[in-house]
Amino acid sequence: MELAQAVVYIAAGIMLGLGALGAGVGIGVLGGRFLEGAARQPELIPMLRTQFFIVMGLTDAMPVISIAMGLYLLFAV
Amino acid sequence: MASSETLTAQEYIKHHLTNLTFGSHPESGLGFAHTTEEAAEMGFWAVHVDTMFFSILLGGLFLWFFKKVADNISSGEPNTAQNFVEWIVDFVEENVRGSFSGKNPMVAPLGLTIFVWIFLMNLMDLIPVDLIPWTFQHVAALFGADPHHVFLRVVPTTDPNATFGMSLMVFIMTIYYSFKIKGVGGFVGELTLHPFGKWGMPANLILEGINVLSKPVSLSLRLFGNMYAGEMIFILIALMYGPSVVLSLAGAASQMAWAIFHVLIITLQAFIFMVLTIVYLDMAHQESH
Numbered sequence: 001m002e003l004a005q006a007v008v009y010i011a012a013g014i015m016l017g018l019g020a021l022g023a024g025v026g027i028g029v030l031g032g033r034f035l036e037g038a039a040r041q042p043e044l045i046p047m048l049r050t051q052f053f054i055v056m057g058l059t060d061a062m063p064v065i066s067i068a069m070g071l072y073l074l075f076a077v
Numbered sequence: 078m079a080s081s082e083t084l085t086a087q088e089y090i091k092h093h094l095t096n097l098t099f100g101s102h103p104e105s106g107l108g109f110a111h112t113t114e115e116a117a118e119m120g121f122w123a124v125h126v127d128t129m130f131f132s133i134l135l136g137g138l139f140l141w142f143f144k145k146v147a148d149n150i151s152s153g154e155p156n157t158a159q160n161f162v163e164w165i166v167d168f169v170e171e172n173v174r175g176s177f178s179g180k181n182p183m184v185a186p187l188g189l190t191i192f193v194w195i196f197l198m199n200l201m202d203l204i205p206v207d208l209i210p211w212t213f214q215h216v217a218a219l220f221g222a223d224p225h226h227v228f229l230r231v232v233p234t235t236d237p238n239a240t241f242g243m244s245l246m247v248f249i250m251t252i253y254y255s256f257k258i259k260g261v262g263g264f265v266g267e268l269t270l271h272p273f274g275k276w277g278m279p280a281n282l283i284l285e286g287i288n289v290l291s292k293p294v295s296l297s298l299r300l301f302g303n304m305y306a307g308e309m310i311f312i313l314i315a316l317m318y319g320p321s322v323v324l325s326l327a328g329a330a331s332q333m334a335w336a337i338f339h340v341l342i343i344t345l346q347a348f349i350f351m352v353l354t355i356v357y358l359d360m361a362h363q364e365s366h
Contacts, residue, residue: 057349058299065302068309075313076090 008073015070019063026059086316093206093312095228096125096236111226125236132233135197139190165193169351177355179258179362184355187250191243192351198239199304199343201232203336206311234304237297244297247354251292254361263364296353303346307339 034052038045091113098116100123101107109126110116116123146162155163169192173185209231214224233239255264268285269278314335317328 053345054349054352057345061295061299061302064306065298068302068306071306071309071313072090072094075316076087076094 008077012070012074015066015073019066019070023060023063027056030055030059089316090309090312092228093210093230093308096230097127097228098123099126100124110228111223125230125238127229127231128233128236128239131201131231132194132198132239135201135233136194139193139197143193165189172352173355176352177359177362179359181254181358181362184358187358188351188355191354192347195234195243195300195350196344196347198233199347202235202304202307202311202339202343204231206308206315232304232308234300235308237301240297240301241293243350244293244300247296247357248293251357251361254358258362259364292357296350296357300346300350303342307335307342310335 030052034048037048095113095116098110098119099108100110100116100119102110102115102119105115110119110123142158143162146158150159166189169189170185173188177184210229213229214227217227218224230236255267259267268289269275269281271281271285273281311332314328314332317331318325
C-alpha cells in the first residue's frame with residue numbers, strides 16, 4: 001500500500017475514533033446529569049428533556065461533522 | 078445508475094455529492110457544468126440550481142399550506158390540518174416566550190418559518206437517495222443530455238451555501254437589532270469594554286469579535302455537518318445493494334434503522350437552529366450592562 005493512502009486511512013480512523021470518544025463522554029455526562037435531575041425533581045422532566053435534547057444536539061454537532069469528513073476520506077478520496 | 082457502464086464506489090459517491098451547477102464557464106460559456114472540475118472553474122457566480130429549486134419549492138409549499146389553513150380557520154370544530162398547524166404555532170410560540178425577553182413582533186414568525194422550512198428541507202433526506210436523481214437523469218436523457226453528467230442533490234441543507242445563507246441572514250438581523258436597541262454607543266461599548274475594562278480595549282475587541290463572528294459560522298456548520306453526515310451514511314448504505322442477497326438485506330435493514338434514527342436528528346437540528354436564532358436575537362435585544 002502506498003504511504004499516502006495509508007496516511008488517509010489512519011487520518012480517517014483518528015477522526016472517527018476521536019469523534020466517537022468525545023461524543024460518548026459528552027453525552028454520557030449529559031445523560032447522567034439528566035437522570036439525576038429527573039430523579040430529584042420528577043415534575044421537571046418535560047422541561048429537562050427539552051433542554052437535554054438541545055444540548056445533545058449541540059454536543060453532537062462537532063463529532064458528526066468529523067465523522068462525515070472521516071467517511072468521506074475513507075470512501076470517496 | 079442510468080448509464081450501463083459500471084461505476085466504482087468512489088464515482089458513485091462523488092456523483093451524489095455534486096450539485097447541479099449553472100454558471101458561466103470561461104471556455105464553454107453559459108450553461109450547466111458537466112463535471113465537478115467544470116463546476117469549480119465557474120467560480121463565485123455559479124448557481125446551484127438544485128439547491129435553489131428544492132429550497133424555494135419547499136418554502137412555497139410551507140407558505141401555501143399555512144396560508145390555506147389560516148384562510149379556512151374556524152373557531153367551532155377545527156379539522157385535522159388546523160389542529161396540526163395550531164400545534165406547531167403553539168410549540169414555536171411557547172419557545173419564543175421561554176427564551177425571548179424583548180419586544181419584537183417579528184421573532185415568533187421568523188422562528189416558525191425557520192423551524193418548518195428547515196424541517197422540510199431536512200425531510201428530503203428521508204427520500205431514498207437514488208429515487209429523484211435517477212428519475213431526473215432519465216428525464217434529462219430524453220432531452221438529449223448525457224445521463225452520466227447530470228447531477229442532482231435533493232437535500233438543500235447538505236449544501237453549505239444554503240445553510241450559510243440562512244445563518245448570515247440571522248447574523249445581519251442580530252447586528253441590525255444590536256444597533257437599533259442599544260444604539261451605536263451601546264453596541265460598540267459592549268464589544269470593547271466587556272471583559273477587561275476600558276484599558277484592555279484591543280483585547281476586548283478581539284475576544285468579543287470572535288464571539289460575534291463564531292455564531293453564524295457554528296450555526297450553519299452544525300446544520301450542514303449533521304445533514305451531510307446523514308446523507309453520506311445513506312449513500313454508503315446504498316452502496317451495499319447489489320447482486321449479493323445477504324448484503325442487500327443487511328443494507329435494507331441498516332437503511333431502515335438509520336432512517337428511523339434520522340427522523341430524530343432532522344427534527345432536532347431544525348429545532349436547534351430555531352432556538353439559537355431566538356437566543357441570538359434575544360442577546361441583541363438586551364440592554365448593555
